Amino acid sequence: VKAILAELNATIGARGSLVVSTDGLLIAADVLPGCETERLAAMGAAILADVGKGLAAAGMDAFTQCEVAAERGKVILVAAGPAYLLALVGPRIELGPGSVEIRSAARRVAKAAEFVRT
């Protein structure tokens, strides 16, 4: 999974990417220097928990992808089988959860997770 993340970072120029379980536990990470894994993982966990809770309170199902755009960067979270793939990119990168690179990485992470489970 780390190799998938490293490849994703190199391809899309991400500052870091990681995989978290649906309950927010960090599974694997690959981040560039200056990007704190713990903070990024905490963000993933908070989004999964709080946004998930908000959706559930409104009677909506769990989300499959989420993109948070801020002044200096963007966080993308995509469902990857039993886990979620999270990537932190710069503000100008014209990438979204629907981009081929991120979807492909999410599929590969999902496959790897399935393999581990079986």
Added chain:
Amino acid sequence: VGFVDTVFGGRSLEALLERARKRLAAGKFDEALKAVEVGLAKYPGAAALRETGHAVRRAQARAGMQGLKERIERDGDPAAFDELIALYREFGMADEATRLADEYAQEHPELEAPHVLRGEAALNAFFSDLRLRDGRQALERLLKAGQVKPDSVKPRLLLAELYFTIGADRALLGQVAAIGRLAKDDEIVQPLLQALREQAKPAAAENVDALLSKVEVTGALARDPAAWPGGSRRGGASERDAQRTASGLERLVKRGDALEAVAIDRSGEVVSRAPAVEEDATEGAATLLSGVARSVARTVKSQAQELDLGSFRRCVVEGPFGVLLVGDAGGTLVAARGTKGAEPDRLWERMALAVDAGGRGRRS
């Protein structure tokens, strides 16, 4: 030849542009601006001339900034600090303005101005992102400014604004009394103070820090800054803007771009909703989107700050329920839900346009 060129050749758009650019390259900004003005009088629709005008103003500001930086380096002149901070603000360089105000306060802690500047910047950040850290910073700096110059009205007014928005009415009335004494003949301030006295409902016991924390936890202010009786100074929506936003969101839903849409102010109150809820309808389904929007915004805003990503712009959540968009439009939270498979960028564009019609839209 020179005369002929001046009379004939010098009047073409290309010649005017060339003249402005040459003056710009030579650092003769006033002359370059003059050439742009002359050109625009003759060719009012010339985009290239307007762009050159912007380039000249930017270059002029950069040169001015450099000169001010040198003055600050040389002798830490307070006037240079004031001017440079004002320039940074004018050109939207908020981070630079904040950094310089910090430096100014370190260099001249005995002056009121740097503490007020820093306090006001923190207050604006607090109103925008509802972060406890910014609220505390604003409080600390404005109190310090008041200590440095006890008879100054400005920091007290800003403090009153902070107390008003977080619902610290006891502290608010304390400031109102102090300002009342300092500005007893002020025809503008006195009606404001009267309005504040009428609105305040002081609790028996009050903890300002707890009220600041509550803002971050709930993601909402007790009162929207736009409700400040002195007028909506901080990007708050006027009633007309609110009506325009409401009709913009209504159009968004009617055209089928979104299934539903809401606009929420900084006190967490829904200011517009589409489709409109009928008067006799019970709350419920109609409030679900606003509930999700508040919850999403609260989490992602604070997380974006934690990761040092700056101000929150927008969040797109997709799932079996469709596409949910939550965005910040000049302090107003706007949210829309589109059908499953709806293109988020397109929906965001439409939503931004709808809110722009209300005069407050801002794209990421």
